[in-house]
Amino acid sequence: MKEIILCKYGEIALKGLNKSSFESMMTKSVKRRLKSCGQFSVSKAQSTLYVEPLNDDSDVDMAVEKLSKIFGIVKLCRCCVLEKDMDEILTKSLDYIEDEMETARTFKVDAKRSDKKFPFKSPEICIEMGGKILERFPHLKVDVHDPDVVVTVEIRETNAYVHAGSIEGAGGIPVGSSGKAMLLLSGGIDSPVAGYMMAKRGAIISAIHFEAPPYTSDRAKMKVEKLAKIITAYCGDINFFCVPFTEIQELLRDNCPEELFTILMRRLMMEIAQRICEKEDIQALVTGESLGQVASQTMYAMVCTDAACRMPVFRPCVGMDKSEIVEIARKIDTFDTSILPYEDCCTVFTPKHPKTRPNLADVEAAQNAFDWEPYIQKAIEGTKPYLIRNA
Structure with a gap:
């Protein structure tokens, strides 16, 4: 029997x-993601994409899995295709x-008759279909409020x-419809x-990671690369920048209060990240900060960082x-990797008593007391960019 995914x-x-430009972006994304699933035709009509396998070798199960992670699609229906004939x-x-x-x-039956020329109205379709289902599956009962299955x-x-x-x-809108953003x-x-949430709102995500060997290990870097790989299922391919x-x-440790x-470290990270963004025509930075979660994420600290x-x-x-963030992390399969015990550079040299209400003038004075420019340039020159592909 002929099958299709709506x-x-x-x-x-x-x-x-x-609307047409959003549809075009989503259609291109669908075609690109389905390449590994076999041959499919993709067409659009009535605010729906029709994804049809073209031969028996096309993997419909894999296609459904990939389609469920493409932003812009709110619901998928795996259907049989029939003639518009009631019998x-x-x-x-x-x-x-x-x-x-x-x-x-x-069960219950739901009918949607967008072709008004079809001789049976929606309630009549429901009655006829419901009767046939009860005849074929006599163990079933009709429940219009909370059915196990909606046909x-x-x-x-x-x-x-x-x-x-x-x-x-x-859900969301297609990746590529809202510009480019660099995820720290x-x-x-x-x-x-x-990163997942920004991609859901249409941003093309690149990622930047700061490594600090020997204080951070190769396993820590591999962990971050794995996280980037996982979210490509939603974001698509990610340009990844690894900054030494x-x-x-070490200079911060020896030359600042x-x-x-932590505030000065984040300001220097932002400076490096935005210089790379300027080279790559990326319009914004993205962080995972949650207000008040740690000392560097107070409103006062964020003001100093954004300055x-x-x-x-x-x-x-x-x-x-945190519980809300964890819930999403579990949903997108990043949680188990995120909790692996490999430290990143943000945990290196963490002060015992970080300032939760830093004064911007004090922060700027501390930063300006040392010439960071040569070291910023050196870090950028040593950055290794590469592409992390969605499988």
């Missing part, structure tokens, strides 16, 4: 005259949904489509979540509790 839009459908719908569709119906106890019959322009349940999509990616829980930061951290160490920036700094986790 990918339903979310807010893209509300973009008015710009065919009532007979052939039951074989397709048999597995779901055999394991359910209750949906969609009458569209060219065909009828029947499925028994939908799959939640990633540590080995923690928060920053991968921040040991010398700057201990209580300002060193010439471009926007987005903090999508800023108003979230």
Whole structure:
């Protein structure tokens, strides 16, 4: 039986005259992600992408998994394709949904008739389909409020489509529709979540990581690369920049007030990151900071950090509790990797009593007391960029 995947839009459908550009971005993303799944045709109509396998070698299960992580798609339906004939719908569709119906106890039928020329109205389709299901699967009962399975019959322009349940999509808007952003990616829980959330709002994500050997190990770097690899399932390919930061951290330790160490370190990280952004035509920085979570993430500290920036700094986790961030990390499969016990450079030389209410004038005076420019340039020159691809 012919099968197809219907990918339903979310807010893209509300973009008015710009809708076609959003559709184009999402279609390109779908085609690119499905290359490893076999041959599929992709077309669009009625605020839906039609993804059709072209031969038996096409891996529909893998395609559904990949499509569920593409931003812009809110719901996927794996359907059988039938002629717009009621007899065919009532007979052939039951074989397709048999597995779901055999394991359910209750069901309801939902009909969507976008082709108003179809001779049966939606309530009539529900009655006819419900009767056939009860006849074929006598153990089932109808429950219109909380059914185990919702059988949906969609009458569209060219065909009828029947499925028994939908799959939640990633939502958001297509990656590429909102510019480019550089994620400061540590080995923690928060920053991968921040990258995911910005990609969900259409940003193309690059990532920058600061390493400090021998204080940080190769395993710490590998952990961060793995985190970047995991979020490519949602973000797409990521340009990854690894900055040698040991010398700057040692100089900070020896030449700045201990209580300002973390603030000054973050200001220098921001300076390096935005210079690389300027070279790469990237418009914004992204961090995983959550207000008040640690000493460097107080409002006073953030003000001091942002004062060193010439471009926007987005903090999508800023108003979230740790439990909320962890919930998303589990959802996107980064949590188990994030909690591996390999330290990143942010934990090196951590002051015992960091200042939670730093004064900007004091911070700037401490930073200006030393000439950082040669070391910033050296760190940028030693940065190793490479591409982390989505499988």
